[in-house]
Structure formats: C-alpha cells, structure tokens
Amino acid sequence: MSNTTELFGSMVFSEAVMQARLPHATYKEVIRSIHHDKRLTPEIATVVATAMKNWAVEKGATHFTHWFQPMTGVTAEKHDSFIHPTGDGRAIMEFSGKELIQGEPDASSFPSGGLRATFEARGYTAWDPTSYAFVKDGVLYIPTAFVSYTGEALDKKTPLLRSMQALNKQALRILRLFGDTETTSVRATAGAEQEYFLVDKSVYDRRKDLIYTGRTLFGARPPKGQELDDHYFGAIKPRVAAFMKELNEELWKLGVVAKTEHNEVAPAQHELAPLFSTVNIAADHNQLTMEMMRTIAKRHGMECLLHEKPFAGVNGSGKHNNWSVATDTGENLLEPGDTPAENAQFLVFLCAVLKAVNEYQDLLRISVASAGNDHRLGANEAPPAILSVYVGDELEAVLNAIMHDESYSGGGKEPFKVGVSVLPRFPKDTTDRNRTSSFAFTGNKFEFRMPGSSQSISEANIVLNTAVAEELRRFADRLEAADDFDAELHDLIRETVKENIRIVFNGNGYDESWVKEAEKRGLLNLRTTPEALPHYLAEKNIQLFEGNKVLSEVEMRARYEMMQENYAKTIRIEAMTMSDMVRKDILPAVSLYGGKVAKAAAAKAALGADIDVSYEKASVKRLAELTAMTAGAADELDDAIAQSADIASCEELSNFCRDKIFATMSELRIYVDEMETIAGAKCWPYPTYGEMLFSVR
Ligand code: ADP
Numbered sequence: 001m002s003n004t005t006e007l008f009g010s011m012v013f014s015e016a017v018m019q020a021r022l023p024h025a026t027y028k029e030v031i032r033s034i035h036h037d038k039r040l041t042p043e044i045a046t047v048v049a050t051a052m053k054n055w056a057v058e059k060g061a062t063h064f065t066h067w068f069q070p071m072t073g074v075t076a077e078k079h080d081s082f083i084h085p086t087g088d089g090r091a092i093m094e095f096s097g098k099e100l101i102q103g104e105p106d107a108s109s110f111p112s113g114g115l116r117a118t119f120e121a122r123g124y125t126a127w128d129p130t131s132y133a134f135v136k137d138g139v140l141y142i143p144t145a146f147v148s149y150t151g152e153a154l155d156k157k158t159p160l161l162r163s164m165q166a167l168n169k170q171a172l173r174i175l176r177l178f179g180d181t182e183t184t185s186v187r188a189t190a191g192a193e194q195e196y197f198l199v200d201k202s203v204y205d206r207r208k209d210l211i212y213t214g215r216t217l218f219g220a221r222p223p224k225g226q227e228l229d230d231h232y233f234g235a236i237k238p239r240v241a242a243f244m245k246e247l248n249e250e251l252w253k254l255g256v257v258a259k260t261e262h263n264e265v266a267p268a269q270h271e272l273a274p275l276f277s278t279v280n281i282a283a284d285h286n287q288l289t290m291e292m293m294r295t296i297a298k299r300h301g302m303e304c305l306l307h308e309k310p311f312a313g314v315n316g317s318g319k320h321n322n323w324s325v326a327t328d329t330g331e332n333l334l335e336p337g338d339t340p341a342e343n344a345q346f347l348v349f350l351c352a353v354l355k356a357v358n359e360y361q362d363l364l365r366i367s368v369a370s371a372g373n374d375h376r377l378g379a380n381e382a383p384p385a386i387l388s389v390y391v392g393d394e395l396e397a398v399l400n401a402i403m404h405d406e407s408y409s410g411g412g413k414e415p416f417k418v419g420v421s422v423l424p425r426f427p428k429d430t431t432d433r434n435r436t437s438s439f440a441f442t443g444n445k446f447e448f449r450m451p452g453s454s455q456s457i458s459e460a461n462i463v464l465n466t467a468v469a470e471e472l473r474r475f476a477d478r479l480e481a482a483d484d485f486d487a488e489l490h491d492l493i494r495e496t497v498k499e500n501i502r503i504v505f506n507g508n509g510y511d512e513s514w515v516k517e518a519e520k521r522g523l524l525n526l527r528t529t530p531e532a533l534p535h536y537l538a539e540k541n542i543q544l545f546e547g548n549k550v551l552s553e554v555e556m557r558a559r560y561e562m563m564q565e566n567y568a569k570t571i572r573i574e575a576m577t578m579s580d581m582v583r584k585d586i587l588p589a590v591s592l593y594g595g596k597v598a599k600a601a602a603a604k605a606a607l608g609a610d611i612d613v614s615y616e617k618a619s620v621k622r623l624a625e626l627t628a629m630t631a632g633a634a635d636e637l638d639d640a641i642a643q644s645a646d647i648a649s650c651e652e653l654s655n656f657c658r659d660k661i662f663a664t665m666s667e668l669r670i671y672v673d674e675m676e677t678i679a680g681a682k683c684w685p686y687p688t689y690g691e692m693l694f695s696v697r
C-alpha cells in the first residue's frame with residue numbers, strides 16, 4: 001500500500017471501523033463507554049467480540065491476545081487462536097464476549113511486590129475499550145489492564161486509567177464553576193518524544209554489555225564524538241532513512257501518528273515524535289513505538305538502543321512527555337483564552353499545575369527514577385534531578401503582578417485582577433523555549449523533560465494527573481463554597497502563586513549555580529534512585545493516591561518494593577556482566593598482548609644495547625600495573641555482589657548497590673578504559689566507541 005492516508009489506521013479497530021461494523025445501538029454504547037467510563041454489558045461485549053473477530057480475520061489474524069503492561073516496563077502478551085473445533089473434524093473461528101472482556105494469564109511470573117504472597121497467585125486482564133484493538137503480525141491485540149484476583153493493580157495501565165478518572169472528575173467541577181455546561185468529559189493528553197540510538201548489528205553482537213544491559217560498561221573516549229555539533233538536525237543517512245520510512249509506515253498502520261523525525265545531538269542518535277493523544281493511548285502507542293523501533297532496526301541490520309545512557313561521555317536519550325488537559329468539546333485547558341473569564345480559568349489550571357509540581361516534586365522525581373536514568377539526569381544533556389517549572393518571562397511577570405497586586409508591566413496601569421484583566425498572548429513557537437528546564441510551559445502544554453528513553457510514560461502521567469486532580473479538588477471545594485466567586489477566585493490564585501512561586505525558575509537549569517539556588521529555595525534534589533524512592537511512601541503521597549482512588553496503600557507498598565528491587569537487579573546484572581567481560585575477555589587479551597610486546601622488546605634488545613625499547617617497556621609496565629588493579633577491582637566487585645545477596649532490607653540493598661557495587665564498577669572502568677588506550681587495536685576484544693558510534697554509515 002503506497003497511499004499513506006489509506007495506510008493510516010488500516011490495522012486498527014477504530015471508532016470509524018466500529019461505526020461501520022456494529023449495529024448502531026451497540027456502537028453508541030461502546031462510544032459511551034469509551035468517553036464516559038461506562039461499563040459495557042456482557043451482551044454488548046458479545047456483539048463487539050464477533051465484529052472484532054470478523055474484522056481481524058479479514059486482516060489476516062488467526063490469534064488474539066490480551067496485551068498488557070506489567071511492572072517490568074515492557075508489554076506482555078500470550079496468543080490464543082480463534083480456532084474452535086466443531087466436533088466433526090472441522091473448526092470455525094470464534095471469539096466470545098467473555099474472551100474479549102477478561103483473560104486470565106498466569107500472574108505468578110510477573111513482578112507483584114509481594115501482592116501475590118498476600119493474596120492469590122491468579123491475576124486477570126480486563127479489556128480497556130478506551131484504547132483501540134489492533135492487528136499486528138497475524139494477532140488481534142486487545143489492550144487490557146492487569147490486576148490481581150482481588151483487584152489490586154499489577155500493571156501501569158490500571159492506575160493510569162484511574163488517574164484519568166480522578167482528573168476528569170475534578171476538572172469538570174472547575175469547568176462548571178466557570179459556567180461550562182457543555183463539556184461532558186475532560187482528558188489528559190500526552191505526546192512523547194522518543195530518543196534512540198542506532199548501531200550496526202555487527203558491532204552490537206560483539207558487545208556483551210549492550211546485549212545484557214543495554215549500555216556500554218567500558219569504552220575509552222573516541223577521537224571524535226559530538227563536539228562538532230554536526231549531527232543534530234543533519235541530513236539523515238540513507239540507511240537510517242530507510243529504517244525511518246518503514247517504521248513510520250508500520251506505526252501508521254497501527255494508528256500511531258508518527259509525525260516528526262530528526263537526527264539528535266550525539267552521533268547515531270535520533271528522535272521520533274508522534275502527534276499527541278489521550279495519555280492512555282499515548283502510553284500504549286509509545287510502548288508500540290519502542291517495540292517497533294527494535295524490531296524494524298533488526299530488519300535493517302541494526303540494533304536500536306533505548307537505554308538512557310548507552311555511551312558515557314556522549315549525550316543520553318530522554319523522552320519528553322508533553323502534557324495538557326483537553327475537553328471533549330475540543331478545548332485545551334492550558335491554552336490562554338481571549339477573554340478575562342477564559343484567562344481566569346486558564347490561571348486556575350496553571351496554578352493547579354504549579355502547586356502540584358511543587359508539592360509532589362518527590363513523586364515526579366520518582367516517576368522517572370531508574371538505574372539508567374540516574375546516569376542522565378544532571379549530566380550535560382538533561383535537566384538536573386531538581387523539579388522546577390519554566391513559565392517564560394511574560395507569564396512570570398503576570399504571576400508577579402497577581403502576587404503583589406500590581407499592574408502587569410507589559411499591559412495597562414491597573415493592578416492585575418483575575419477575571420477582569422486580559423493576559424498577554426504567549427508565544428507558542430520555539431523562540432521562547434528554555435530547553436534546560438525539567439518542566440516547561442510551552443505556550444499551551446507542559447513539557448516534562450525528565451523521563452528516560454526506555455521508561456513507560458505511564459508513571460509520569462499517573463503522578464501528573466493525580467497531583468493536578470488533587471489541587472483542582474481543593475480549589476473546587478473552596479470556590480464552590482464561596483459567596484463571592486470572583487473575589488474568592490482572585491484570592492485563591494494570588495495565594496497559590498505566592499505559596500508555590502519557589503518552583504518557578506526561568507534560568508539555565510544546567511548551570512551549577514541553579515543547584516545552589518534550588519537548595520536555598522528548599523527544593524528537593526534527589527540525585528539517585530535509592531535517594532528518591534523512600535519518599536514514595538510519605539504520608540502526603542499515600543493520602544494523595546488513596547484520596548483520589550488511584551492507588552491504595554497496599555498497592556503503593558507493593559510498587560515501592562518493585563521499584564527498589566528493579567534498581568538493585570539492574571545494578572547487579574551490570575556488575576556481573578562487567579566481571580564476566582573483565583575476566584573472560586579483557587584481562588586475558590591484555591595479558592597476551594603485554595607478553596607479545598615484552599617478547600618483541602627482548603628480541604630487539606638482544607640485537608644490541610643501543611636499541612631503544614623504551615616504548616615497549618613503558619607500555620608493558622603500565623599495562624602490568626593496570627591489569628593488577630583491574631584484577632583487584634574485579635575481585636572486590638565479585639565480593640560485593642556476593643555480599644549483596646545477604647541483604648534483606650530493600651532500602652539497604654539499593655544503597656549498597658549504589659555505594660559499594662556501583663562505586664567499584666566505576667573504579668574498574670577507569671582502569672579498563674586506560675588499558676584500551678595503550679593496548680593495540682587488534683588485541684582489544686570489543687568494538688570501540690568510535691566503531692559503535694559511527695557504525696551506521
Ligand atoms: P520540541 O522538540 O520542540 O519539544 P516537538 O514538535 O518535537 O517539539 O514535540 C512536541 C510534542 O508535543 C508533540 O508530540 C506534540 O504532539 C505534543 N503536543 C502538542 N500539543 C499538545 C497537547 N495539547 N497535549 C499534549 N501534547 C501536545
């Protein structure tokens with residue numbers, strides 16, 4: 001199929017397909033359930049299932065799967081065929097309403113943070129009609145939520161859907177206060193810009209570290225990296241262009257609106273941005289995008305690296321989460337309007353976001369915490385681990401005017417009065433962009449720049465939706481009780497700005513001085529995952545999630561365990577990979593090389609005392625020192641790995657992983673990287689940084 005518009009969504013059981021294939025009344029019911037969180041009856045599900053199966057079979061499907069997102073961060077699927085024997089040796093293709101609505105995968109092999117032990121091993125998947133089913137590789141994929149037998153969330157989708165409901169409920173209350181009677185639902189929207197690296201398969205296959213951990217654990221600096229800034233937005237190489245073309249087409253078929261593609265800052269680094277959609281669909285689509293990137297890269301003889309920091313000293317990869325709130329009537333609630341009333345409503349939502357980010361800095365930081373992202377946050381290419389909101393100079397001037405009851409300098413002489421004064425127009429183009437902020441207002445949405453490239457965007461959006469819902473709830477409680485709405489509104493906004501202005505920062509977030517300034521303001525700077533995670537269970541956070549019915553305390557404790565476990569596991573796998581590489585490949589290669597050089601030097605020296613063998617001598621000497629230090633550090637690392645097995649407390653274990661295991665890994669790397677610069681290229685057992693970064697030509 002060459003026609004892009006025909007291609008788009010061709011494998012999706014979309015609203016248009018449903019409208020064409022379902023009886024009108026059934027279609028209406030499904031739409032109601034999609035947009036208004038209404039449950040479907042089993043009778044309706046049966047009708048939908050049959051239509052879905054017939055459509056899928058026409059698209060070449062023989063199997064169906066309940067597609068879900070366990071806490072591993074990747075998606076899970078188990079295929080079942082539609083085949084039902086008729087008893088006379090023949091078979092028909094069948095798919096029941098029950099099979100559509102509910103599945104029962106074996107939950108015991110997925111992380112559950114102890115929920116399994118406390119309750120039951122069984123879990124089930126429940127159809128999520130708000131994200132469309134699709135056909136891929138002969139399988140009908142049904143997006144589902146994954147919960148334990150007793151209803152506890154075991155995945156990333158369940159709390160995301162709950163958080164959307166919380167936001168919908170509170171945002172509607174605010175809209176009604178402003179006289180909006182038309183809007184029937186409010187949805188958070190997200191657009192996730194995805195960064196990634198492409199390396200040739202031939203180099204990838206020879207790097208155990210990339211295979212086992214997704215990042216390079218060793219590697220000396222190459223002669224050329226990203227210094228010349230000659231890659232960013234540069235011409236796309238034909239091989240990469242061919243990959244991007246196929247990727248776009250495959251994503252379009254699945255209804256993912258892949259929109260923008262370009263080269264990124266580092267050599268071999270690229271980015272893809274889709275058009276935004278509701279956060280639930282955006283999260284599903286981002287998972288599909290990552291999976292497709294991996295699969296399609298292989299078809300082109302390449303490997304796609306989604307790790308946050310595949311190469312030390314080279315920019316890492318992030319995933320900017322652009323977020324806003326929209327009504328079903330098409331209004332973007334973070335878009336400043338034209339009238340004073342519209343502006344007042346915009347300010348309420350803006351204030352809710354400011355307050356949410358200020359009060360739940362810890363949760364936002366935790367939503368992007370991982371061993372991989374720890375390498376990236378605070379390095380050259382990413383915001384620090386400190387949360388702050390960039391609002392731009394104009395909006396900051398407005399906030400100042402409100403806070404101090406002064407006139408807005410860019411406008412008239414009267415003090416700025418919420419609901420009466422008009423806001424200036426904010427530029428939406430890129431001229432006014434601050435790219436160093438962790439959370440930036442970009443004219444009609446916020447861009448959260450901390451998420452890492454491999455992470456699901458669900459976590460960040462669960463926190464954003466819930467925290468903003470909570471602030472809107474408090475605002476609505478106060479405004480609904482007010483006698484004089486306009487006066488109360490003005491006071492509410494002024495107070496909120498005053499109390500939360502410390503989170504606003506328009507300067508350079510990459511500058512060292514900001515770290516000091518942030519500390520003075522009392523903002524959190526949770527540098528590493530083990531430092532951040534314990535904040536998750538703070539009383540205010542439990543109240544937030546419980547109060548908004550997004551996560552129970554039991555679910556939170558389970559999630560906390562899983563996050564801690566995940567960090568420790570990642571570090572331990574990296575450490576074991578390092579030890580293996582050092583012992584099996586690096587030390588033997590360097591030792592052999594040193595022996596050869598020594599032999600050559602001895603042979604040369606035998607020819608006469610006047611022959612200079614100083615190069616050989618110096619190399620052999622330094623390599624001998626380094627191999628001894630490497631072997632020592634490797635022993636220390638193995639000891640630490642062994643010790644870690646006896647640590648029972650998850651906090652203690654992740655701290656030990658960072659302070660002891662990771663510290664030893666860093667030391668080990670220094671010795672190995674120096675050896676790489678001394679030993680001959682032929683003896684080195686792995687492709688170098690230069691070979692990897694410039695492998696796709
Ligand atoms: P930049 O690289 O300058 O940050 P991009 O155009 O690459 O900008 O990405 C912007 C992203 O923001 C896109 O995914 C876009 O669809 C998304 N976006 C735009 N408007 C909204 C909105 N209202 N809600 C959520 N995301 C949005």
Ligand code: MG
Nearest residue numbers: 193320447449
């Ligand atoms: Mg961006």
